[in-house]
């Protein structure tokens with residue numbers, strides 16, 4: 326059976342309550358002096374207090390670490406950043422862990438540090454499921470981001486690109502964990518170090534000093550912590566550590582206020598960018614993102630393919646984003662779970678294969694029998710199901726409006742962009758409207774989130790092979806006697822959402838290569854029929870109390886490989902500062918939060934929320950390379 330699930334660390338606890346790894350025979354931290362040791366070895370060893378204190382407003386600082394363990398080093402760096410870093414700066418901490426701690430072990434570890442309790446609580450709220458790959462956690466009010474890779478350190482560093490300002494070489498000692506401290510580690514540390522990046526480790530082993538030196542670090546011994554005689558510190562390609570710097574001109578314009586545009590704007594605004602959002606219509610999210618209800622769901626493939634990895638990663642981030650990061654009021658987001666019904670023989674076989682081939686954590690996906698599914702849903706269902714406990718439903722236009730309320734975002738409605746031009750200064754001139762009301766706006770960074778609309782793109786951009794897919798959802802207004810007490814989202818051929826008041830939303834029709842957004846009765850009837858196939862138990866009630874049907878049609882945008890386009894629209898200098906985010910297909914609620922993060926990381930040069938090999942598969946230029 327294949328991944329993506331990782332095994333939790335197998336722990337014992339010493340008499341005085343220190344966690345010990347049974348696999349490595351080493352302690353995670355000393356019970357008496359864990360925080361003091363971190364402070365001495367990693368914070369002082371990297372001269373962080375002085376560097377954070379001298380950081381100018383708006384600074385960005387990236388720390389990379391081997392061996393996340395209990396998160397102690399992360400929590401200590403976070404606490405120090407809050408204490409003496411610039412209030413409007415951003416600390417990006419990235420780390421790797423091969424054997425993640427189980428949640429209950431994490432709680433027990435964290436109990437040892439009451440001074441870090443509030444940071445630790447926030448970390449646990451976003452702590453990822455044990456799934457191989459990159460996990461993004463954002464502590465928006467704190468100016469702190471964590472990018473945690475679960476898996477092997479060499480796999481991680483061979484498949485990501487960032488430049489750290491400080492490296493914490495932690496993890497179990499080289500004697501206990503020779504696999505991690507291999508010769509191949511040092512060139513990878515160096516290739517992920519900015520000039521003036523510092524390094525610190527508790528170990529004074531000769532091969533570590535030599536390995537770092539050979540790859541460009543000026544290395545020295547320093548007195549070790551406690552009973553340890555020595556430790557190692559160093560600076561990359563410089564005598565002195567670098568100083569955090571602020572990115573110049575953190576300003577951007579985003580065109581489009583749907584899920585793509587709102588998420589990009591929010592990801593940038595929460596990193597201190599000033600963002601102007603231009604929307605052609607007189608309201609936010611007027612097109613595909615304007616449905617009354619939508620499901621957060623994915624349909625993972627049997628193979629742990631690139632496509633499934635991107636969707637799984639996006640789904641896990643989206644769940645965290647809606648529950649913990651975006652601060653959504655309850656009526657907008659309901660994390661009620663999603664049941665993917667085995668609604669026909671083909672899907673039943675597919676789901677069977679899926680569970681035979683894969684090991685996923687129960688908190689992400691698990692099989693439900695017909696009876697379990699019916700009990701959970703609260704209505705009798707016709708089939709077994711794949712259960713996604715982290716899924717749920719949202720109200721997409723309210724979600725967009727909520728994100729766009731961020732004080733760093735200005736939304737300009739009634740602002741149809743008609744053309745874009747390169748300026749002599751290397752920026753972009755945006756032409757808005759026509760005739761007497763025509764306006765112009767200049768910017769250095771421009772992000773297009775206009776779904777299928779490529780009309781305003783500059784001549785140098787080769788058009789993406791975007792495909793419009795018409796879809797209609799239907800709202801049923803139902804008498805209370807016929808209203809099902811559905812507890813969870815049901816998906817099959819289509820979907821059915823739990824009711825809001827006396828309304829049930831169901832959908833959606835799917836007509837490729839059709840950009841017609843007229844509501845049709847035929848589509849309403851098709852949706853009703855689909856609903857009855859998902860829940861035949863409703864047939865009687867709905868025929869006794871016929872509901873009124875109201876449709877809403879709009880157009881999805883998709884690419885031939887059913888992956889989004891996220892990144893520079895025109896590669897190379899000629900297209901500098903012009904990015905696109907589109908082709909969310911039928912999964913905008915899962916994909917758009919990750920897309921927002923990826924764009925922000927591309928613009929800031931911070932670690933990406935997915936591996937490079939996955940980033941390659943969403944770059945817009947993947948079609949021009951074929």
Ligand SMILES: Cc1cc2nc3c(=O)[nH]c(=O)nc-3n(C[C@H](O)[C@H](O)[C@H](O)COP(=O)(O)OP(=O)(O)OC[C@H]3O[C@@H](n4cnc5c(N)ncnc54)[C@H](O)[C@@H]3O)c2cc1C
Nearest residue numbers: 581583584585605612613614620742796909911912913914
């Ligand atoms: C019927 C239906 C049901 C769906 N159900 C779900 C679901 O349950 N779960 C899910 O995850 N996804 C669902 N989707 C998909 C999801 O809605 C889309 O993936 C998502 O809304 C796409 O967001 P977007 O911002 O890229 O596009 P849009 O929401 O279409 O936004 C594009 C924006 O750009 C603006 N714009 C375009 N051109 C210009 C211009 N020249 N100047 C200024 N502004 C411009 C438009 O006015 C629009 O606001 C569904 C889609 C449909 C159609």
